[in-house]
Amino acid sequence: xPSITKPLIPLAPLPTNDLGLTIRDYEGAMSTLxxxxxxxxxxxxxxxxxxxLAMPPRDIAKLSGIGCSSKTPTYFIRGAHGFNSxxxxxxxxxxxxxxxNRELTLLGVSGDGDSLSIGIGHLAHAIRRNVKMVYVIxxxxxxxxxxxxxxxxxxxxxxxxxxxxxxxxxxxPIMLGLSMGATFLARSFSGDKEQLVxxxxxxxxxxxxxxxxVISPCVTFNDxxxxxxxxxxxxxxxxxxxxxxxVPVREEITATVGxxxxxxxxxxxxxxxTFRATPEGYxxxxxxxxxxxxxxxxxxxxxxxxxxxxxESGSSMHEVNHTPAHALAKxxxxxxxxxxxxxxxxxxxxx
Amino acid sequence: MTxxxxxxxxxxxxxxxxxxxxxxxxxxxxxLLMQAIFRMGIPVSGKNLFPSNIQGLPTWYEIRVNGDGHxxxxxxxxxxVAMNAxxxxxxxxxxxxxxxxxxxxSWPLDAALLRPDVTLLGVPFAKMCLxxxxxxxxxxxxxxxxxxxxxxxxxxxxxxxxxGLLAETFARNEALRESNQKALRLGYDYAVEHFxxxxxxxxxxxxxxxxxxxxxxxxxxxxxxxxAGATVAGWYPITPxxxxxxxxxxxxxxxxxxxxxxxxxxxxxxxVNDYCIIQAxxxxxxxxxxxxxGWAGARSFTSxxxxxxxxxxxxLGLAYYTEIPVVLFNVQRTGPSTGMPTRTQQADILLCAxxxxxxxxxxxxxxxxxxxxxxxxxxxxxxxxxxxxxxxMLMDLDIxxxxxxxxxxxxxxxxxxxxxxxxxxxxxxxxxxFFRYANANADHVAARTLPGSDSxxxxxxxxxxxxAFGRYTERPDEYQEVVDRLKAKHAAAAAYVPxxxxxxxxxxxxxxxxxxxxxxxxxxxxxxxxxxxxAADYLRVRGFPFAxxxxxxxxxxxxxxxxxxxxxxxxxxxxxxxxxxxxxxxTSALFYGGFPLSAGQVVDAVLENLEA
Numbered sequence: 001x002p003s004i005t006k007p008l009i010p011l012a013p014l015p016t017n018d019l020g021l022t023i024r025d026y027e028g029a030m031s032t033l034x035x036x037x038x039x040x041x042x043x044x045x046x047x048x049x050x051x052x053l054a055m056p057p058r059d060i061a062k063l064s065g066i067g068c069s070s071k072t073p074t075y076f077i078r079g080a081h082g083f084n085s086x087x088x089x090x091x092x093x094x095x096x097x098x099x100x101n102r103e104l105t106l107l108g109v110s111g112d113g114d115s116l117s118i119g120i121g122h123l124a125h126a127i128r129r130n131v132k133m134v135y136v137i138x139x140x141x142x143x144x145x146x147x148x149x150x151x152x153x154x155x156x157x158x159x160x161x162x163x164x165x166x167x168x169x170x171x172x173p174i175m176l177g178l179s180m181g182a183t184f185l186a187r188s189f190s191g192d193k194e195q196l197v198x199x200x201x202x203x204x205x206x207x208x209x210x211x212x213x214v215i216s217p218c219v220t221f222n223d224x225x226x227x228x229x230x231x232x233x234x235x236x237x238x239x240x241x242x243x244x245x246x247v248p249v250r251e252e253i254t255a256t257v258g259x260x261x262x263x264x265x266x267x268x269x270x271x272x273x274t275f276r277a278t279p280e281g282y283x284x285x286x287x288x289x290x291x292x293x294x295x296x297x298x299x300x301x302x303x304x305x306x307x308x309x310x311x312e313s314g315s316s317m318h319e320v321n322h323t324p325a326h327a328l329a330k331x332x333x334x335x336x337x338x339x340x341x342x343x344x345x346x347x348x349x350x351x
Numbered sequence: 352m353t354x355x356x357x358x359x360x361x362x363x364x365x366x367x368x369x370x371x372x373x374x375x376x377x378x379x380x381x382x383l384l385m386q387a388i389f390r391m392g393i394p395v396s397g398k399n400l401f402p403s404n405i406q407g408l409p410t411w412y413e414i415r416v417n418g419d420g421h422x423x424x425x426x427x428x429x430x431x432v433a434m435n436a437x438x439x440x441x442x443x444x445x446x447x448x449x450x451x452x453x454x455x456x457s458w459p460l461d462a463a464l465l466r467p468d469v470t471l472l473g474v475p476f477a478k479m480c481l482x483x484x485x486x487x488x489x490x491x492x493x494x495x496x497x498x499x500x501x502x503x504x505x506x507x508x509x510x511x512x513x514x515g516l517l518a519e520t521f522a523r524n525e526a527l528r529e530s531n532q533k534a535l536r537l538g539y540d541y542a543v544e545h546f547x548x549x550x551x552x553x554x555x556x557x558x559x560x561x562x563x564x565x566x567x568x569x570x571x572x573x574x575x576x577x578x579a580g581a582t583v584a585g586w587y588p589i590t591p592x593x594x595x596x597x598x599x600x601x602x603x604x605x606x607x608x609x610x611x612x613x614x615x616x617x618x619x620x621x622x623v624n625d626y627c628i629i630q631a632x633x634x635x636x637x638x639x640x641x642x643x644x645g646w647a648g649a650r651s652f653t654s655x656x657x658x659x660x661x662x663x664x665x666x667l668g669l670a671y672y673t674e675i676p677v678v679l680f681n682v683q684r685t686g687p688s689t690g691m692p693t694r695t696q697q698a699d700i701l702l703c704a705x706x707x708x709x710x711x712x713x714x715x716x717x718x719x720x721x722x723x724x725x726x727x728x729x730x731x732x733x734x735x736x737x738x739x740x741x742x743x744m745l746m747d748l749d750i751x752x753x754x755x756x757x758x759x760x761x762x763x764x765x766x767x768x769x770x771x772x773x774x775x776x777x778x779x780x781x782x783x784x785f786f787r788y789a790n791a792n793a794d795h796v797a798a799r800t801l802p803g804s805d806s807x808x809x810x811x812x813x814x815x816x817x818x819a820f821g822r823y824t825e826r827p828d829e830y831q832e833v834v835d836r837l838k839a840k841h842a843a844a845a846a847y848v849p850x851x852x853x854x855x856x857x858x859x860x861x862x863x864x865x866x867x868x869x870x871x872x873x874x875x876x877x878x879x880x881x882x883x884x885x886a887a888d889y890l891r892v893r894g895f896p897f898a899x900x901x902x903x904x905x906x907x908x909x910x911x912x913x914x915x916x917x918x919x920x921x922x923x924x925x926x927x928x929x930x931x932x933x934x935x936x937x938t939s940a941l942f943y944g945g946f947p948l949s950a951g952q953v954v955d956a957v958l959e960n961l962e963a
Contacts, residue, residue: 058809061647061802066814074823079806083646084813085639086669092585092636096643096651097802099583099627104647104803122639125632317627324611324623329648329801331625333580333768338606340762343578347759350564351390 004030018054026051028075033068038190038216038231039138043075045193046107046136049200050077053248061097061104065090065119068145069111069138069216080107088119091126091135095317098131101327102318105204106133112153113143116171120152123173127180130208132316134200137173137211138190140218141229148221159226172298173213174308178291184210185290185309189234190217192305195243199307202246207268208316215303228301239297242284242306245274268312275307284310363393363418365552366425367502369432370442371495374406377434379520380495381412382754384502387513388416389565389756392557396422396871397754398947403590403693409438418557422756423872424949429552430505432498434476439464451550453501455494472546474501479537484530493534500538507549509556510539564759568750569654571721571760572680573598575728576652577606578762581678583651584628585640587659590692591748592682595654600628634659638666638677645676646812648773648801650732652678657686657699660706667741668707671837673812674788674799676735676771679703680728680744682751685945694945695748697867698917703743704895704925710834712841714742715895716848719870720750722757723893727849736771738844739796747916749868749947772798776805787812787821788833795840841896848894851901859886861957862908864901864937866892866915866922869948873914876953883954885961892922897930905932912957914940916948 006029014022026047031040050060057079064070066087073082085093094108115123115137126135141154148161153173158166177185184206188196196214203210215234217223223230228237248271264274265285275284283289290309297304324331371377378399385397396415402408415425431446433439433454439461443452448468454460456473465471476497480490496517503510514532521528542548572595576584586596607625631637637653644651655663660681670677683699685691703715714734718724724746735742772792779785779800787810791797800808810821818829819836854874861880865873870891877887890904905911905926913923920939927934940956942948 056806058803058806062811063643074811079809081800081802081804081809082811083673084811084815085642086665086814089635089639089666092631092639093643093646095629095636096583096585096640096645097647098643099629099640100644100647100649100651101801101803121632122636125636129629317629321627322622322624323627324625327647327649327803328582328625328627329644331580331582333650333770336580336582336607336625337578337762337768340764342606343574343760343762346574347564350566350570 004032006030017051019056021051021054023047023051025079026057026077028073028078031072031075033071034220036219037068038140038218039069039072040075041190041193042136042138042196042214042216043072045196045200046076048193049197049204052197053201053204055105055204059103059105060107062107062109063090063094063097064109065111065114067111067114067143068218069109070114072138073107073109088114088117089122090114091119091122091131094133095126095129095131098133098317099323100329102132102323103327108133108135110135110137112137112139112141112151116152116173120171120176124176124180127177127182127209127211129317130183130314130320132208132318134203134210134212137213138216139173139213139229140216140222141227142218142222144218144221155228157226158228159224161221161224165226173211174294175291177211178287178309182211182309183208183311183314186210186212186307187303187305188212188214189238189305190214191231191235192240195240195305198244198246201248202244202267202273202307205246205248205267205269205271206310207312208314234303237302239302239304240306241279241304242275242282242308243278244307247272247274265310265312273307273310284308359551361552362555363416363557365429366413366415366427367430367432368428368442368445369412369414370435370438371410371412372435372437373402373404373408373410375495376492377410377412377495380499381414383513383516384499384508385414385754386516386565387503387508388414388554389560389563390512390516391509391554392560393418393554394420394422394559394756396424396756398424398749399753400946401693403691409435416554418559420559421871421875421878421950423875424947426949426951430550432502434494434498443469453498453505472505474498474538474541474545476538479541480534483533483537489530493530496531496534497538500535501542503535504539504542504548505546505550507553507555560756562759563756565754565756566721567594567752567754568718568721568724568746569594569682569752570598571725572654572728572744572746572751573602574760575725576732577602578725579650579729579732580768581650581652581732582626583640583644583649584626584653585631585637585644585651586628586653587631587634587637587655589656589659591684591752592654592656592659592680594752595680595682596628603628634662635666638663638679641677642666642670642675645670645735646802650678650736651676652680652732654680654682656682656684657702658689660699660702664707667713668709668711669814670741671707671711671713672814674739674797676739677741678731678735678744679741680746683745683747685943691945693748695868695947696916696943696945697745697747697869698921698943699745700917700921700925703745706741710838712838714738714740714841714844714848715745716742717745717866717893718750719867719891720757721755722760724750725760730849733769734844734847737769737796737847738794738840739771739799740840745867747868753947772796774798774800774804774808779805779808782807785810788817789820791836794843795836845896845898848896848898850898851893851904852891853900853904854889856881856886856888859888860909861885861887861961862890862904862911863887863957864890864892864905864911864913864922864926869914869916872948872950873953875950876957879950879954880957883958885957887957895925895929897926901926902930902932905930905936910961911937912940912960913937914953916942918943
């Protein structure tokens with residue numbers, strides 16, 4: 001399907017952000033996904049989040065693998081460079097782009113097939129390296145472009161549109177992240193922009209690998225009875241207890257929040273993340289209790305959403321490698337070349 | 352005491368082979384001997400023929416000394432240093448008639464192994480070390496230095512020079528320095544006392560290496576990447592390429608570290624690394640990292656061997672089609688499959704030329720030795736950015752892991768780097784509109800922008816079908832327009848890759864075409880053939896796509912041999928496919944057992960064919 005340029009219809013003056021840009025400036029081409037696809041709602045949340053953050057589009061690089069979800073970077077932030085790469089390999093390519101230019105805000109979009117089957121090794125190692133990037137899994141439990149095969153995230157008992165119910169244990173990206181030492185783990189639902197937008201903003205501020213698993217129903221192949229990734233199932237089984245607010249560093253914090261289990265975490269860049277409502281005994285900075293909480297709810301067929309785990313104390317890939325504050329790609333090559341005197345000198349080591 | 356009466360003396364023209372047990376520390380003793388001969392100004396080579404094993408299996412080292420510079424591997428061994436009882440039979444059997452065998456006579460030698468045409472030189476190395484050294488590990492290690500001492504005496508190597516080299520090596524460890532000197536002296540004195548030293552083949556000082564160095568290709572490759580300004584590297588450990596990245600890491604730690612002054616009075620200065628080397632989870636990730644780095648504008652590379660290239664194929668197609676600069680060092684080993692990881696071969700030529708599915712074609716460079724490896728390595732980064740495409744440095748284990756005597760590496764500070772067409776924000780400001788693949792230059796390359804540049808230059812690249820502007824397409828004509836340009840772009844690189852090296856002889860009707868590490872053996876073979884009345888011209892292919900001179904060379908000879916180290920004649924096939932030379936106009940001479948090539952093998956193959 002070709003990408004279609006979105007017609008710019010003049011509307012009543014739209015609000016602008018700190019850069020004087022309207023939300024339209026963060027949009028991309030017209031989506032060619034199925035009408036009602038959950039992925040389009042995630043696209044809308046991404047547009048909203050980056051517009052609210054007032055991030056210059058040129059500072060963003062969008063990367064994806066292959067699949068329905070991976071087509072979406074063309075539908076948002078047209079002013080950013082984008083790379084629709086190969087199936088499962090986006091995390092590796094993003095790692096290289098991060099190495100070359102740490103000034104970029106990297107936004108990776110992937111799917112459950114891309115991330116949890118063919119690319120699970122790269123995802124696991126990008127988490128381990130703590131590459132500073134936002135990594136969104138648009139998780140629908142099926143392979144859409146090849147017409148509805150179940151993916152590795154399909155729950156036991158899930159029935160594909162055609163064929164037998166799944167009997168193999170699913171891979172939960174949040175559990176994977178917890179065991180790989182992830183520093184930012186969130187789950188959301190494509191139908192819940194109100195929850196997803198602050199999570200995306202917090203993910204951008206996070207100093208490391210921010211994994212967001214977004215359950216995103218496939219209206220064509222996985223929205224029927226017997227699916228655990230359908231709109232109806234998620235709406236009926238979602239446990240939305242970990243509610244967060246993200247306050248950028250430049251905004252004055254005026255909102256006072258309370259309620260049960262409220263706590264704040266200061267992000268690496270000074271911005272503040274508030275867990276407005278967390279269930280009793282839930283500590284989003286304690287790996288063990290997070291895992292126990294999610295597992296407990298899973299046993300009851302419930303899907304816990306929200307920013308589930310956060311560790312701001314970890315070192316990102318660049319800190320571990322002691323790379324300079326600015327992009328390696330911007331250092332002129334002749335400054336990197338040691339020159340003839342050094343080589344002449346070095347030659348005595350080879351005598 | 353020297354008695355040469357009745358013996359033919361050969362100075363600076365012989366070969367020795369040392370048979371050892373892997374993991375016993377013999378490599379440093381063998382390397383020491385080669386280095387000493389090099390320091391005496393004599394052309395020399397050392398070939399390590401080692402097993403894929405950490406400890407226990409047989410391993411060999413060959414040293415060839417040749418004052419005329421013929422230092423390809425020789426199969427005529429004048430002296431066998433038999434230090435491995437497991438292989439006595441094979442080793443004693445392989446010495447040339449009239450040659451010598453040095454062995455450890457702490458234990459008696461099986462009478463069945465004796466040869467009437469070979470002189471046995473027994474030295475009680477084990478006994479000697481048992482009596483002189485206390486620690487068990489030292490007794491094993493010092494045996495190596497003791498036999499080196501004996502060889503120093505037997506070959507007439509400058510003993511003071513060797514003692515000096517040991518002192519340099521162990522400058523910081525007095526205990527080890529003394530043990531080594533003692534072992535050297537033990538072996539040396541025993542030889543002088545018991546044998547006629549030196550042997551009829553021996554060394555004598557020359558002045559042919561004072562402007563040379565002793566270096567392996569993997570180190571040279573790393574130096575090339577350093578000098579080319581590479582900053583991002585993704586890699587996965589694999590023999591025989593691992594040392595490329597090990598060396599690059601070491602060099603970067605010395606030459607790419609700088610101190611950034613403190614920003615405020617309360618801050619302290621920090622040390623930063625102007626590089627990022629990532630050991631990946633597999634070769635797919637390694638090349639993925641390189642693609643990401645290249646796309647984002649850093650000079651990026653990987654080092655690997657055949658199995659790694661197999662895994663990288665999919666992303667190499669992506670880099671080719673989306674036009675991302677990528678440099679790969681492929682230190683070839685013996686395939687297929689795991690093959691023989693510690694043996695050399697040139698069998699990835701076709702794999703690399705056409706790596707990936709669909710219509711792909713890549714730029715290949717074929718260095719012959721570490722010096723060319725350094726020079727071509729720098730060149731490969733320029734080519735990758737000039738043509739926005741993957742470039743393969745096709746080395747092999749022989750080049751990568753053996754020490755070679757080559758002229759000193761030089762750097763011209765006036766050299767400029769070719770970064771290819773990249774648009775800056777200022778360039779973009781003067782443009783009406785930017786499209787990634789539009790307005791290609793004379794070499795069919797379109798200017799790119801880098802992520803982070805002005806939004807006017809933002810583009811979306813994809814491995815799926817795109818048109819001449821970079822927009823998604825499934826239209827036949829638009830798709831073909833792009834892949835046809837990529838073909839023309841590849842062809843344009845023929846004028847940029849290193850030109851073939853051609854050496855001519857008067858009246859030659861025979862042509863010898865070869866590549867890479869076959870260089871010295873084939874050049875020596877041409878000399879030997881001339882002595883046998885066959886004048887042969889020489890051409891060494893140094894890059895792909897092929898320069899037109901290659902076709903002209905083949906067409907202008909009655910008989911052309913293509914000499915290469917693989918089973919299927921891959922260079923010959925590629926020449927037929929891509930240079931338009933009929934396959935039947937070239938005869939293959941193929942050597943693919945896994946050891947470096949020798950001139951004798953080439954001469955035999957050529958003469959056998961010409962006589963037939």
